[in-house]
Amino acid sequence: MANLSDLPLRPELRGRSAYGAPQLTVTNQLNTNENPYPPSEGLVDDLVAAVRRLATTLNRYPERDAVELRTELASYVSRQTGVEVTVDQVWAANGSNEVLQQLLQAFGGPGRSVLGFTPSYSMHPILAAGTQTEFLDVPRTGGNFDIDVDNALAVIAEKTPDIVFVTTPNNPTGGITPLADLRRIIEAERAVGGIVIVDEAYAEFSDEPSATTLLADYPATLVVSRTMSKAFDFAGGRLGYFVADPAFIEAVMLVRLPYHLSTLSQAAATVALRHAEDTLATVALLRDERIRVVAALGDLGYKVVPSESNFVFFAVPSNVDAHDLWSRFLDLDVLIRDVGVPGHLRMTVGTPAENDAFLVAADKIIGEYS
Structure with missing residues (x-):
């Protein structure tokens, strides 16, 4: 068998590691920022009916431009942000990762660069490398x-x-970049002829107004990327989208693969959007649990970074290696995330029972190391 080193891999990919969070079977899985609540029974029933109806058409290609789905997304964004958005301003793909990849294919590439503020979403430099775009850290x-x-x-x-990438709320830290600061960054990038992609994967968990409120002021500069993976209980559905001036949709159509969204993906996401009110009710539960977890961690003696997302980023005791502490949590049947930031770990806010298990483990562990 061949090794990777035996293959004629592009030089800039040699020595890199693939994206990956540990996929382990544990009782308390709090490492990938998923919504812990399953889709509602009504959503599941509607999805089953939609799949049954469409199953006889799967010999045909899907609707190439996903107009029905994009129409539903535009309606949702308009309601959620208070910004009137039309179908021509929305593009959808297989998760926000594909959205970002398509934007980098259209606006990045050899001889071009993308600037990111780290630590942030770890896929940004990976996507940059995959599109031969220089990543500026x-x-x-x-x-x-x-x-x-x-x-x-x-x-x-x-x-x-x-x-320029700006993630707000930021992953893995959970903090926001206020609109006034975003505006300054956008204006600076407009002055040099580039674009700003604001990654709002966790926007529904924050009180900060969406960057979509700035779109009218910067039609040729600003793109707002979002996802249904987090707030929508829909990580397995793999549906991301961006909101921007229609010219940006024209641009990514030049690089997108034909029929990139399957018939079933479009149907599932459309059904989920029609049940948005029920689905997003879990966001309020998770926000309350986040507040409880942050307060409890602080009482235990951990330093916690303020979060407006569905996860909590916290510092480990100064005399402890973060990965060793991650392993200790795993020993106690709690899987959280070591994102590679020295001295810090991240936990996803789960159900009350999962969060209780995490806090019991956190209490036990800090007692061991104090």
Whole structure:
């Protein structure tokens, strides 16, 4: 058998690691920022009926541009953000990862660069490498891992990146970038002729207004990427989308694969959107649980980064290796995430019972290391 080193792999991919969170079977699985609540019975019934109706058509290609689904997405975004959005401003793909990949294929590539503020979503540099786009790393600062906006503007002016990523709420830290700061970054990037992709995968968990409120001011610069994987109990459905000026949809149509969204993917997402009110009721439960977990961790002596998402990023005791602590949680039947940020771990907010199990483990562990 051949080894990877035996293959004529592109040089910039050599030595890199694939994206991957551990997929382990444990009682308390709190590592991948999924919504722990299953879809409602009504949604499941409607989905089964839709699949049964469409099953006889699977010999035909899906509706290529997913107009019905994009119409439902536009209606949802309009209700959720208060910004009137039309079908021509929305594009959908297989998870927000494919959305971001298509945007990088259209606006990145050899000789071009994308700037990101790290730590942030770990797929951003992977997608950049896959599209031969240089990734420019600008570290976040301080104990809360915020963007130093003045420094960001200076780097944008100096490096003139073709694309800037801003994740808000940020993954893995959970903090937000306020709209006023976003506007400054967007204006700086517009001045150098690039675009800004605001990654709002966790927007429904935050009180901060959506970056879609800025779209009218920056039609040729701003793209807002979102997903149904988190708030919608729909991670297995793999549906992401972006909202932008219609010109951006024209751009990604130049690079998208034909029939990239299957008939069943479109149907499942459309059904989920029609049950949005029931589905999103779990968001309020998770927000309340996040507040409880943050307070309890603080009482136990952990330093917690403020979060407006469905996860909590916290510092481990200074005398402990983060991965060793991650392993100790696993020993106690709690799977959380070591995202590679020294001295920190991330837990996904789960059901009350799962969160209780995490807090019991956190209490036991900090007692062992204190």
